[in-house]
Amino acid sequence: MATLAAGAAAAALLSGTALAQQAAQPTQNDKPAETADAKPTSLGATLLDKIMLISRTGETAIKALASVSHVDQEQIDRRMASTPNELLRGVPGVTVQADARRTASSINIRGLQDFGRVAVIVDGARQNFQRSDHGTQSTFYIDPELIKSVDVIRGPVANTYGSGAIGGVVMFDTKDAEDFLKAGETWATSLSGRYETNGKGWTTSATGAYKFNDNFDVLGNIVYRDYSDYKDGAGNKVGGSGFDVLSGMLKTTIRPTENSTLKLGWIGNSESWNEISGGKPAYDLDMKQNTFTGRYNLTDEDKSWLDLNVNLSYNKATLEQTSLIPLGGRFDPITGRPTTLPAGSKTTYDIGTFGIDVWNTSRFETSGINHELTYGGDWVSDDVTTTGVAAGDAFYTPSGKRNVGGAHIQDKLTWEWLEVIAGLRYDSYSLKGSSSETSGDRLSPRVTVGVSPFEAPGLSGLQVYTTYAEGYRSPSLSETFISGLHPSGVSFPFLPNPNLRPETGKTWEAGVNYTADGIFQADDALRIKAAYFNNDVTDYIGGVTLSPFNPTSGCRRGGTIPICFQYQNFAKAKINGFEFESVYDAAWGFAGLSGSIINGHTVSYKGVRADLTTVPSAQVAAQLGFRFFEDRLTVGGEVQYNGAPKGNKAARDYTLVNAFASYKANDNLNLDFRVDNIFDVKYANPLNATTTSTIYEPGVTFKLGATMRFGG
Numbered sequence: 108m109a110t111l112a113a114g115a116a117a118a119a120l121l122s123g124t125a126l127a128q129q130a131a132q133p134t135q136n137d138k139p140a141e142t143a144d145a146k147p148t149s150l151g152a153t154l155l156d157k158i159m160l161i162s163r164t165g166e167t168a169i170k171a172l173a174s175v176s177h178v179d180q181e182q183i184d185r186r187m188a189s190t191p192n193e194l195l196r197g198v199p200g201v202t203v204q205a206d207a208r209r210t211a212s213s214i215n216i217r218g219l220q221d222f223g224r225v226a227v228i229v230d231g232a233r234q235n236f237q238r239s240d241h242g243t244q245s246t247f248y249i250d251p252e253l254i255k256s257v258d259v260i261r262g263p264v265a266n267t268y269g270s271g272a273i274g275g276v277v278m279f280d281t282k283d284a285e286d287f288l289k290a291g292e293t294w295a296t297s298l299s300g301r302y303e304t305n306g307k308g309w310t311t312s313a314t315g316a317y318k319f320n321d322n323f324d325v326l327g328n329i330v331y332r333d334y335s336d337y338k339d340g341a342g343n344k345v346g347g348s349g350f351d352v353l354s355g356m357l358k359t360t361i362r363p364t365e366n367s368t369l370k371l372g373w374i375g376n377s378e379s380w381n382e383i384s385g386g387k388p389a390y391d392l393d394m395k396q397n398t399f400t401g402r403y404n405l406t407d408e409d410k411s412w413l414d415l416n417v418n419l420s421y422n423k424a425t426l427e428q429t430s431l432i433p434l435g436g437r438f439d440p441i442t443g444r445p446t447t448l449p450a451g452s453k454t455t456y457d458i459g460t461f462g463i464d465v466w467n468t469s470r471f472e473t474s475g476i477n478h479e480l481t482y483g484g485d486w487v488s489d490d491v492t493t494t495g496v497a498a499g500d501a502f503y504t505p506s507g508k509r510n511v512g513g514a515h516i517q518d519k520l521t522w523e524w525l526e527v528i529a530g531l532r533y534d535s536y537s538l539k540g541s542s543s544e545t546s547g548d549r550l551s552p553r554v555t556v557g558v559s560p561f562e563a564p565g566l567s568g569l570q571v572y573t574t575y576a577e578g579y580r581s582p583s584l585s586e587t588f589i590s591g592l593h594p595s596g597v598s599f600p601f602l603p604n605p606n607l608r609p610e611t612g613k614t615w616e617a618g619v620n621y622t623a624d625g626i627f628q629a630d631d632a633l634r635i636k637a638a639y640f641n642n643d644v645t646d647y648i649g650g651v652t653l654s655p656f657n658p659t660s661g662c663r664r665g666g667t668i669p670i671c672f673q674y675q676n677f678a679k680a681k682i683n684g685f686e687f688e689s690v691y692d693a694a695w696g697f698a699g700l701s702g703s704i705i706n707g708h709t710v711s712y713k714g715v716r717a718d719l720t721t722v723p724s725a726q727v728a729a730q731l732g733f734r735f736f737e738d739r740l741t742v743g744g745e746v747q748y749n750g751a752p753k754g755n756k757a758a759r760d761y762t763l764v765n766a767f768a769s770y771k772a773n774d775n776l777n778l779d780f781r782v783d784n785i786f787d788v789k790y791a792n793p794l795n796a797t798t799t800s801t802i803y804e805p806g807v808t809f810k811l812g813a814t815m816r817f818g819g
Contacts, residue, residue: 169620172528172557172572174200174261174638174686180286185741185767187301187781187810188251189310189332197730197747199686199703200261201277202723204794206242206802210250210350210378211394213243215794216261217642218682218707218722219274221245222583224610226265226272229279230372230400232420233269235460235489239503239585242795248376248396248424250354252312252330255282261686262640263578263612264553266532267466269485270511273578273612273644281356281372284316284324288818293318295818301779305808306349308334322362330354339803340789346383353377367405374398381431388431396424412469416483419463426456428500437498438592438666446498454495456504462487466515479519486512491584502591503601507540507584517553526572528555536581536609540588543605551577551611568622576614582607586648586674598666602653602673608646616640631693639685647680647709680719682707696733696743702726706753718754724793725750732767742768751793757801758793779812 168175176198188194191212192203202215214225221244227234234247260268261275268276288295294317301310310332318324335349358372376396381388398420405415434448466483489509495501517530535548557572589601618638626633653662653671662671683706690699703726707719732743745765751758767781787807795802 169622169634169636170570171620172526172555172570172574172618173264174616174618174636174640176201176259176261176688178257178259180255183251183254183256184779185769185781187767187779187812189303189308189334191247191249191251193783194251194254194257195259195277197701197726197728197745198259199688199701199726199728200275200684200705201259202792202794204243204792205246206795209348210248210352210380211243211246212248213246214277215721215723216259216275216277217640217684218705218719219612219642219644220721220794222586222648223271223580224274226269226276227279228268228276229374229398229422230281230370230420231402231418231462231464232398232400232422233460233462233487234422235487236396236424236426236456236458237491237504237583237585238426238456239500239589244585248378248394249279249374250330250332250352250376252310253281253328253354253356253374254279255286256280262574262576262614262616262642263551264555264574264576264614264616266530266551266553266576266578267481267483267515267517269462269464269487270513270534270536271578271580273580273610273642281358281374282314282326282328283358283360283370284318284326285360287314287316287326288318288324292818295816297814297816299812299814301810301812303334303808303810305805306334306337308332310812323359325357325359327358328356337805337808340784340787340806341803342806343803345803345805346386347381347388350378350380352379366407367403370400370402372398372400374400389434391429391431393427393429394424396422398422411471414468414470415465416467417463417465420461422460422462424456424458428454428456428495434594436598437594438598439498448496448498452496452499454500455493456501457492457494459490460487461490475522477521479521480516481519482514482516484512484514486510489584498592498594500594503589504585505540505588505590505603507538507588509536509538509581509584511536511581524558524560526555526557526559528553528557530554532579534579534581538582538584538587540584540603540605543588543603545582545587545605545607547581547609549579549609549611551579553577565623570620572618572620574614574616574618576616578612578614580610580612582609582648582674589674592666593672597668599668600662600665600671602661602671604673604675607648607674608676610647611645612642613645614640614642626691628693631691633689633691635687635689637685637687639683641683642681644680644682645678647677648674649677649680649709651675676712677709678712678714680707680709682719682722694734696731696741698731699729701728704750708754720755721794722752722755724752724758739771740769742766749790755793759790761788761790763788763790775816777814777816779810779814781810783808783810 168177186193190209192205195201195203200217204213213220216225227247237245258278263273265276296315299312312330314328316326331353333351336344337348338344355375361369378394382390401419403417407413430452433450437446437448439446464485468481471478492506493501493504513534515532520527530553532551537546553576555574559570561569587607588603590603591601593599616638621635623633653660655662655664655669684704686703688701705722707722709717728747730745734741747763750760764785765783770778784807791801791803
């Protein structure tokens with residue numbers, strides 16, 4: 108309790124949120140940000156709350172009637188992130204799980220993760236890679252150097268973004284030429300380098316952009332990272348944490364007419380690392396990923412009914428796993444007899460994801476009520492192929508085809524101090540494995556009511572809302588068709604379950620938004636968001652162990668221990684919690700506070716209650732920063748307290764302290780410095796406590812970077 112009190116007290120003086128931003132950001136549709144919420148500052152810039160597209164109509168995060176957060180380019184630069192985990196650190200309700208292979212990340216929102224419960228979207232492309240393993244099941248790969256912003260939507264309220272996201276949506280938006288080029292420039296280039304002491308890692312990056320004319324520009328970027336194994340807070344090396352990765356991006360923006368925009372992009376990623384078994388490297392892994400995207404928008408201000416968007420994407424991810432040593436204790440999946448896999452044995456995981464997303468927004472007025480009516484449809488197809496030798500790992504990530512799609516309609520009605528959002532989504536899915544097929548469909552509603560009736564000074568910026576929303580997630584291919592025998596000396600069968608029912612998330616949420624400008628001085632601003640939520644996930648899918656001595660279980664002894672593993676439905680998972688984030692900004696600097704506490708458990712059809720192992724730490728995150736020399740120098744610090752989840756006996760409380768500094772020497776040179784985990788705390792992500800061995804996070808890490816830029 109003393110640690111909690113100390114952490115909370117320190118956090119109250121600092122901040123760590125992603126709510127109000129320093130600069131205007133373009134919307135997804137490239138429409139200029141609304142200036143109604145802009146506030147002039149003494150620096151001659153504007154403090155604009157980030158435009159969020161929760162209803163795909165364009166609204167600021169602070170005025171969105173939902174729990175949303177935004178990480179902008181300034182925050183990304185300040186965090187000097189090498190992995191998605193560092194990119195999203197401190198966002199309330201969000202935890203990134205990664206084992207020793209730090210770049211392979213799984214995002215947890217409000218205690219839900221894996222198998223599509225959180226939709227991860229990069230430039231409109233769904234990231235659906237999955238490999239059955241201990242720890243994380245669904246991972247994605249993106250280099251933070253390519254990212255200009257991240258938008259997080261918590262809960263199933265964002266059902267206009269596609270099927271399955273009962274936990275929420277995380278959208279990564281990559282850099283454009285217009286973000287890189289300064290006013291009046293037709294070309295620009297930059298070179299950057301960074302060194303990190305823990306893991307002795309180097310990052311080098313080069314970016315170039317060219318503007319052919321007002322209707323055509325292009326940007327390219329290449330990044331290389333080379334890291335060895337890092338040390339935890341006790342000074343011990345964490346085996347398998349080293350990696351090298353080469354990433355690249357090419358993106359062009361074409362404006363065929365004054366009312367339309369076409370963005371074409373490619374993102375490539377090539378990465379290699381080792382996995383450890385028995386204290387020594389056992390596997391060499393090589394990941395190659397290519398993402399192709401096309402996004403088209405047509406908007407005509409003279410035609411309020413027309414705001415058309417079409418997104419096409421294809422994501423191809425291939426992971427090749429090669430054994431470095433002979434692997435004994437294996438069992439032939441057909442005969443059940445023991446065997447040894449020779450060194451050099453390969454398993455390949457290949458997934459191709461095609462997606463199409465079309466929607467339009469019509470704006471009109473009836474009887475004094477403003478409407479923003481959004482309607483459209485989407486479809487995503489996964490084609491999974493896993494290959495490998497008998498007794499290899501391919502059986503645990505089965506091949507197959509998965510199609511999910513749907514249609515949605517949503518109306519946002521605004522009348523003076525009252526705002527109502529009513530939506531309906533239809534989902535359908537089909538799964539096809541080697542021996543069976545399954546399918547299903549459902550309608551999911553959303554209703555939100557928000558009021559801001561106060562006009563008195565100090566209360567005029569207060570908005571209160573309540574929401575009920577449902578989401579629908581189909582079973583994944585692995586959950587449905589997994590088979591084979593668990594490898595190594597501890598062997599038992601995996602049983603498929605083609606009778607799995609889809610999950611349905613039913614969420615109630617109540618929240619407040621608050622804005623205030625000119626509190627202590629003319630150029631300051633305060634933004635606060637807070638929400639309580641309760642999510643009942645009916646027919647929740649989780650792994651269970653079955654006994655061969657129970658004649659009704661379907662389990663037949665086939666390994667070295669008398670159990671079977673199968674994914675089955677629970678009656679429900681009950682998750683509730685509280686989240687808040689705030690930021691205070693002025694010319695001299697910034698300060699704020701964010702945090703979340705989440706509780707959850709499952710309930711079987713027999714009424715048996717069990718802890719939900721995916722519940723993350725309770726968090727209080729904070730940050731304080733100062734600006735000097737006309738914004739050329741920024742210095743500050745961060746504190747993050749993490750409280751062990753209830754029921755997780757392996758988890759521990761811990762507090763992290765970080766510091767940062769950035770100095771803009773001139774228009775062409777920027778220097779960045781950061782130190783993470785100043786007090787060298789030995790800690791582990793509680794979400795990794797369910798894996799076979801505890802993986803500790805990096806100890807104290809110093810980062811130093813420099814960027815040279817030229818343009819003309």
